Amino acid sequence: MKHFPIFIAVEGRRIVVSGGGEAALAKLRLLLKTEAHLNVFAAEPAQEIRDWAHKGRLTLTPRALEPGDTLCAKLFYAANEDEAEDARVAALAHADGALVNIVDNLNDSAFITPAIVDRDPVTIAIGTEGAAPVLARTIKKDLEEKLPANLGLLARIGKAFRNRMEALPFGVKRRDFWLDYYFNTDVSTNATEAQHTLETLLEKHLQSDDKKGxxxxxxxxxxxxxxxxxxxxxxxxxxxxxxxxxxxxxxxxxxxxxxxxxxxxxxxxxxxxxxxxxxxxxxxxxxxxxxxxxxxxxxxxxxxxxxxxxxxxxxxxxxxxxxxxxxTAASAAVASIGQSLTKRGRNSGIRFLTGHDTKGFADHDWRALAQKGEVAAIYMGKKSARFFQGRLLMHGADPATPVTVIENASRTDQRILSTTLSELEPALSNANLTGPALTFLGLAPRAALQAAEDINPQEVAYEPRLYT
Structure with a gap:
């Protein structure tokens, strides 16, 4: 995260904009929603900016920005649509201690203006650090369609009632009250009626006998x-x-x-x-x-x-x-190697085993597991791999039985070790898998099976392979 999202208090504070064209208009349409004192410096301001100034919504100075014009400014926007002029006025604002945004210049800006969903006082800011403004606008549109238009009004009514919340214990009961208010109660927009509704709702939650979480x-x-x-x-x-x-x-x-x-x-x-x-x-x-x-x-x-x-x-x-x-890890891991846990003609069942229990290495029905066609998913099996390998070979398992170990299944750092029962150790130790891993007995990655079909097994020795 290169830009930390915060909400800056601008009520009664100066925000200065340098520029009078389309870039400045775009910023001003948003800034006019705030309670800041807006000052615009532009030699040739658009008519819309002149109209806003005439109505007293902002202060317009019809000239270019000069030294001292940004004193005490909380925020400054360089929106001249001219690279040299924006650099000049940004330097003046920096010298006066303002936070500077240069429109369409992410690298030289101290802050960025996100896409905003406005349900004042509920405000949702969406930023992509300049990487995908179209995506931000699409998310904004989706949120605006989903959030009720009166959400801000409900929030203002609720805010005025917060001093009554001390009657409810902090935690589940207090949160359930607000969930009930915002999503399950029809609240009037009339202040007196809304107050009565909230008092009734509070009494209901106070009388609830459910004190446990x-x-x-x-x-x-x-x-x-x-x-x-x-x-x-x-x-x-x-x-x-x-x-x-x-x-x-x-x-x-x-x-x-x-x-x-x-x-x-x-x-x-x-x-x-x-x-x-x-x-x-x-x-x-x-x-x-x-x-x-x-x-x-x-x-x-x-x-x-x-x-x-x-x-x-x-x-x-x-x-x-x-x-x-x-x-479960077995489902994610088997998907990552392009296999299924069961398959007609191969195995009609799957065993989920643990590599160790409270007593140490877990014991299992080794004779049954050693049978041809058996498939097992072994959880927590890295440290018990040599134990499993020895028990299965001792009970007659085919040394060429495929074994696949998946580390960090489904994660970005997933790794897959494809080997055989006879080579499981030292292959597992040599792979140096450090994350959580699941071991499949009797399954190989689909890619490994395809490669095996193209090679005469009598002509090449099998070597364990680590996929990343």
Whole structure:
């Protein structure tokens, strides 16, 4: 982010514009919506600018900008549509301490003017850092069509009522009141009637017996924010507290409410971890105090997510909970190699296995897994790879069985290791995969299978391949 979006207080402050043509008009049409004192300097101002000056909406000085004209200006716009003149007046404004924008000159501007959706006092600014103004205008148009025209009026009425909010506890109950007001209540535009409606709505929420919060057990998917479900996105929008695991991507954490308390509850196989009892205590403790808690888990919470323990902790304290499933890593990973989890004539079932459990490396039905055609998705299997490899070979698995390891499935830094059971180690160690990885037994990337069909296996030795 090269431009940090802020809203600058301009009420009663000077904003100076140098220029009187189309560029200046475009800026002035927007600036006239503010409560700033507008000063325009232009030797040949457009008639529209003259009309605004005649009506007292701005102050027009019919000459070029001179030294001292931008004293005490909060913002300055160089809109002369002449590169040399814009550079000259910008230097004068800089010397007077104003923030300077040079129209159509991103590099020399101290700030940029975004596309704005105006529902005063609700204002939405859309910026693309000059990269795609057409995109910004398209987004603006879409938002204007979706937001009701009276939204600003509702916000002004609500603002006047905020001093009454101390009666409601901060958190879920207060936020539910405002959601009810903005989206579920028909509020009159008459101030007296609106006040009565708000008082009635407040009394309703004060009488509510629901003092506890609630818990959403949410699947964050494999990491790509575009694979997050709409229901999960909505839960993050409303959460007071987000308790997330180590594998949830930063892009998804960024989608949580800015006011939400973010708590890391990371677990790492054979490494430092927050205990499950501590996590249960965090979830229930915040919910008991009235918070809407989102327990955010990578992938799907129903797959190796210790979901039942967290549900039981909530039920023991009579806390409402719900499960919001996510895309599990196996689905994202198998899609990345162009395969399906099941296929007629190959395998009619798929095993989801864990590489380790609370006791160490997990034990499985090795004899069944070693059979030809078996397909398994092994979660948390990097550190247990040699253990798996040895057990399967010991029970008669074909050494040439394809094995694919996908690191950071669905993310921009995804890597794919294509190998065989006999070469899994040392190939995995040599690949130096550092991110979360899922291992497929019995599946190879579609690209690797196509290459194998074009080569006589008796003429070339198989070598593990790392795709990035």
């Amino acid at each position: 609630r818990v959403d057990l949410v699947g964050a998917g494999p990491g790509d924010p575009e694979l997050l479900t709409l229901k999960a996105r909505n839960a993050l929008d409303k959460a007071d507290v987000v308790i997330y695991d180590r594998l949830v991507s930063q892009e998804i954490l960024e989608l949580a409410r800015r006011e939400a308390t973010m708590i890391s509850a990371g677990k790492e196989g054979f490494g430092p971890s927050v205990s499950q009892d501590e996590i249960n205590a965090m979830i229930t403790g915040h919910a008991i105090n009235g918070a809407h808690v989102v327990r955010l888990k990578s992938g799907d919470p129903t797959v190796f997510g210790r979901l039942d323990e967290e549900i039981e902790a909530c039920e023991a304290l009579n806390i409402d909970w719900r499960i919001i499933p996510g895309i």
